[in-house]
Amino acid sequence: MGYQPVLGTAEKSRARASALRMAYRTKRLLLTLTLLIAVSVIAAHRAVAQTTIPIELPFHHLGDGAGNEGTSFTKSFSITSSLREAVLELNIFHPNYESPPEIYINGQSVGSIQQFFPPLNPADTASWQTNGDGSHDYIGTVRVVVDVTELVDVGENTFRIENGRPDDDYFFGLVALQVEEAPSDLFMVLEADFDDVVVNSRRRGTLELTNTGETPITITGIDDLQPEWTVYRRGQGGAEIVLQPGDTIRYDVVFRPLEEGDRSTVLLIRTDQGTYPYEVTGTARQPGPPNR
Numbered sequence: 419m420g421y422q423p424v425l426g427t428a429e430k431s432r433a434r435a436s437a438l439r440m441a442y443r444t445k446r447l448l449l450t451l452t453l454l455i456a457v458s459v460i461a462a463h464r465a466v467a468q469t470t471i472p473i474e475l476p477f478h479h480l481g482d483g484a485g486n487e488g489t490s491f492t493k494s495f496s497i498t499s500s501l502r503e504a505v506l507e508l509n510i511f512h513p514n515y516e517s518p519p520e521i522y523i524n525g526q527s528v529g530s531i532q533q534f535f536p537p538l539n540p541a542d543t544a545s546w547q548t549n550g551d552g553s554h555d556y557i558g559t560v561r562v563v564v565d566v567t568e569l570v571d572v573g574e575n576t577f578r579i580e581n582g583r584p585d586d587d588y589f590f591g592l593v594a595l596q597v598e599e600a601p602s603d604l605f606m607v608l609e610a611d612f613d614d615v616v617v618n619s620r621r622r623g624t625l626e627l628t629n630t631g632e633t634p635i636t637i638t639g640i641d642d643l644q645p646e647w648t649v650y651r652r653g654q655g656g657a658e659i660v661l662q663p664g665d666t667i668r669y670d671v672v673f674r675p676l677e678e679g680d681r682s683t684v685l686l687i688r689t690d691q692g693t694y695p696y697e698v699t700g701t702a703r704q705p706g707p708p709n710r
Contacts (some may be wrong), residue, residue, distance in 0.1 A: 469597050469692070471495055473577050477511075477591030480519070482584060490580035495595065497572050503598040506566045506577075509559050510590045515546075516553040517583035519590065521562070523569040524576055531562050553583070570595070602691050603631025604661075612673045612681075612700030625649065625669045625696075627687070629661040636660050636690040640669060644683035647698060648672040675702030 473495045521528045547555040610623020629635045637659045640649045685696040
């Protein structure tokens with residue numbers, strides 16, 4: 419026999435993780451081919467944490483009036499990890515249509531928010547106020563939702579809103595950032611067929627979680643948000659699980675529809691790296707001949 423290299427513990431873990439990644443790629447290819455000849459739903463992706471970062475939830479009254487809080491408002495907020503997506507959300511009550519308030523992240527404009535207004539209709543005096551300068555204020559709440567992924571940074575950031583015109587008089591609040599973190603080392607595969615399930619019957623699938631990284635991941639629990647879906651690990655209850663690099667754990671996912679039609683839930687996989695949502699869908703029918 420030739421020389422056989424001796425691997426240490428760290429090298430063995432990395433080698434095992436590398437082999438597992440290759441095995442999973444092969445497995446996913448085979449499962450995809452299987453779809454051509456068998457009815458099965460295979461969903462696989464890396465875990466991505468979604469989080470809400472509150473910026474300023476209370477409402478403030480801005481404008482040029484003596485009783486207002488000023489013509490602008492600035493607030494700092496912090497981002498602690500790399501993001502795949504960041505969406506700014508806020509509510510503005512009674513804004514001007516032609517010159518709406520201007521919003522900045524780190525000194526850069528998010529663009530005009532006029533697109534979030536309903537269509538201008540001055541004849542609707544219950545919803546629109548015509549000002550002396552001919553402009554119009556919307557007598558209602560405008561919900562602003564804008565992608566600011568390219569404007570935010572890891573670390574300290576600033577949010578700023580300021581008047582778009584003289585004599586502004588409006589309220590804003592519920593300012594928050596909906597963020598999606600960069601993918602983790604948790605790889606998730608759901609093997610199930612949840613289509614055409616009879617109401618009040620049960621069908622089981624398998625959710626596999628694999629640590630493809632080089633550090634342990636602790637899974638603290640999985641929450642199912644709808645009563646029609648149950649997730650559990652046989653014989654283990656709700657105990658925390660530490661996934662070492664290269665390890666895989668399997669959970670049963672049971673679908674018991676209570677109503678017919680399209681059904682869905684979001685599984686919240688809680689770990690020490692964050693909480694990762696995983697959407698599961700199915701369809702249900704009343705007893706009788708199958709629909710397919």
